[in-house]
Amino acid sequence: PLFVLMKTGVSLGVMTLLQLLKQMKKIFSFFQYKDKEEVVLWMNTVGPYHNRQETYKYFSLPFCAGSKKTISHYHETLGEALQGVELEFSGLDIKFKDEVMQTTYCEIDLDKAKRDAFVYAIKNHYWYQMYIDDLPIWGIVGEADENGEDHYLWTYKKLEIGFNGNRIVDVNLTSEGKVRLIPNTRIGMSYSVKWKRSDVKFEDRFDKYLDPSFFQHRIHWFSIFNSFMMVIFLVGLVSMILMRTLRKDYARYSKEEEMDDMDRDLGDEYGWKQVHGDVFRPSSHPLIFSSLIGSGCQIFSVSLIVIIVAMVEDLYTERGSMLSTAIFVYAATSPVNGYFGGSLYAKQGGRRWIKQMFIGAFMIPAMVCGTAFFINFIAIYYHASRAIPFGTMVAVCCICFFVILPLNLVGTILGRNLSGQPNFPCRVNAVPRPIPEKKWFMEPAVIVCLGGILPFGSIFIEMYVLHLHVFLDYRCGCGFPGLRSCSYVSCFFLWCFRMYGLFQTSFYFGYMAVFSTALGIMCGAVGYMGTSAFVRKIYTNVKID
Numbered sequence: 233p234l235f236v237l238m239k240t241g242v243s244l245g246v247m248t249l250l251q252l253l254k255q256m257k258k259i260f261s262f263f264q265y266k267d268k269e270e271v272v273l274w275m276n277t278v279g280p281y282h283n284r285q286e287t288y289k290y291f292s293l294p295f296c297a298g299s300k301k302t303i304s305h306y307h308e309t310l311g312e313a314l315q316g317v318e319l320e321f322s323g324l325d326i327k328f329k330d331e332v333m334q335t336t337y338c339e340i341d342l343d344k345a346k347r348d349a350f351v352y353a354i355k356n357h358y359w360y361q362m363y364i365d366d367l368p369i370w371g372i373v374g375e376a377d378e379n380g381e382d383h384y385l386w387t388y389k390k391l392e393i394g395f396n397g398n399r400i401v402d403v404n405l406t407s408e409g410k411v412r413l414i415p416n417t418r419i420g421m422s423y424s425v426k427w428k429r430s431d432v433k434f435e436d437r438f439d440k441y442l443d444p445s446f447f448q449h450r451i452h453w454f455s456i457f458n459s460f461m462m463v464i465f466l467v468g469l470v471s472m473i474l475m476r477t478l479r480k481d482y483a484r485y486s487k488e489e490e491m492d493d494m495d496r497d498l499g500d501e502y503g504w505k506q507v508h509g510d511v512f513r514p515s516s517h518p519l520i521f522s523s524l525i526g527s528g529c530q531i532f533s534v535s536l537i538v539i540i541v542a543m544v545e546d547l548y549t550e551r552g553s554m555l556s557t558a559i560f561v562y563a564a565t566s567p568v569n570g571y572f573g574g575s576l577y578a579k580q581g582g583r584r585w586i587k588q589m590f591i592g593a594f595m596i597p598a599m600v601c602g603t604a605f606f607i608n609f610i611a612i613y614y615h616a617s618r619a620i621p622f623g624t625m626v627a628v629c630c631i632c633f634f635v636i637l638p639l640n641l642v643g644t645i646l647g648r649n650l651s652g653q654p655n656f657p658c659r660v661n662a663v664p665r666p667i668p669e670k671k672w673f674m675e676p677a678v679i680v681c682l683g684g685i686l687p688f689g690s691i692f693i694e695m696y697v698l699h700l701h702v703f704l705d706y707r708c709g710c711g712f713p714g715l716r717s718c719s720y721v722s723c724f725f726l727w728c729f730r731m732y733g734l735f736q737t738s739f740y741f742g743y744m745a746v747f748s749t750a751l752g753i754m755c756g757a758v759g760y761m762g763t764s765a766f767v768r769k770i771y772t773n774v775k776i777d
């Protein structure tokens with residue numbers, strides 16, 4: 233009967249999931265336009281062409297915005313927020329397939345201060361970036377003449393938008409209308425929009441940006457290579473030290489065994505052998521511990537699969553598709569969580585396995601949903617349009633209860649039955665051995681911080697260069713890079729992104745906290761798995777009396 237129940241549960245789960253995925257695909261696909269539907273031109277940043285890391289808000293230069301103030305849909309995705317993209321509405325009135333002749337949308341009253349700002353920007357070759365329907369557009373602010381005395385501002389943005397069916401697939405911007413900057417004049421800013429039928433497929437619309445000459449790939453290949461070498465070097469170093477020490481220890485232990493019982497100094501063991509009665513002692517909170525390890529294993533498999541899928545399929549092209557893939561993979565890998573969490577809990581002698589299963593299954597979803605709920609709350613307070621739709625929330629809850637939980641149950645039962653025996657190579661003493669006084673740098677808190685430095689060092693450059701989300705590097709030893717990435721993220725936020733306001737702040741910090749915690753749990757689990765295999769190995773090879 234249990235088997236039948238499981239089978240029904242799984243098939244029910246898969247069916248629900250398919251339904252929900254279809255639903256989600258609908259919710260996530262914003263990209264189709266009806267004729268005359270509003271198309272929003274977002275202004276992003278402005279900054280010197282030769283230093284692309286240095287960016288300012290577009291409206292930090294005294295540009296003026298169009299007269300349109302309201303927009304029907306605000307879009308911001310997690311990816312954008314993580315990138316620190318801070319979009320502001322341009323105020324231009326653009327409608328799908330609706331041609332606009334050259335129209336003046338606003339005028340700049342050029343006083344001395346404004347002129348100086350523009351001249352400074354032109355001298356430093358400032359360029360700006362905009363977005364239309366997620367497609368980036370770049371334009372130059374202005375131009376100086378040969379002897380560098382007169383400065384001109386480009387005032388006319390000529391937009392040519394290519395569409396294929398009811399989607400936007402291509403955008404070109406031409407800057408025209410050079411106007412000399414003379415103090416105390418008025419400068420009219422204008423735009424025009426032309427719509428062209430295009431053969432570019434929607435899936436391929438980002439391809440023109442992936443042209444290697446377009447982005448300079450050199451830096452991040454170098455840094456990836458760099459951290460790769462660093463990881464190899466560290467692994468080599470650590471394993472060499474461990475091997476030498478172990479060989480020496482084994483030699484000494486076996487020499488001792490050959491000695492007479494009389495000669496041997498009984499009870500005076502040394503080195504790692506002396507803790508053999510304690511190494512396999514269950515943790516003090518087996519329930520939480522095994523749930524964390526199970527979740528960590530699941531996150532690890534999810535990141536692996538999503539990275540592979542993202543490499544095989546171009547997930548970056550469609551907004552939200554990465555997220556929905558991640559949710560799907562997360563639900564599908566629930567048995568991994570149940571298996572590792574359940575078997576570890578059984579090994580540690582835990583009895584309340586149902587409670588463990590619930591905690592393990594809902595730890596991560598609760599964390600993510602809790603944060604999302606909190607941010608949603610603020611979103612509703614600030615811009616109602618940014619809130620997560622109710623349908624999505626219900627969908628996520630359904631996935632938790634009807635897919636994740638049953639699959640987790642399957643995993644837990646398998647884990648408890650297949651590898652739930654505490655088959656440790658040596659017995660655990662009844663009385664714990666007292667832990668001697670430690671130096672300050674051996675305290676857990678200090679170790680946690682120090683342990684994160686190396687893995688953090690190797691992901692630092694990627695995080696900086698690749699803006700946190702394309703090539704995320706999940707490589708780590710053990711320890712808590714999560715904590716590190718958390719503090720890094722804070723610095724990053726404060727120094728690089730220049731985001732202001734409660735909403736931006738909580739949005740960014742909330743999701744980055746989730747990200748850092750997940751990274752920490754994952755690395756902790758990988759570290760624990762590695763260490764426990766190692767410890768088990770070295771104690772199997774030594775004779776304990």
Ligand SMILES: *[C@@H]1O[C@H](CO)[C@@H](O)[C@H](O)[C@H]1NC(C)=O
Nearest residue numbers: 392393394402403404428430
């Ligand atoms: C944009 O420019 C490219 C290259 O000049 C051209 O192939 C493409 O058709 C243009 N697209 C639109 C919509 O005008």
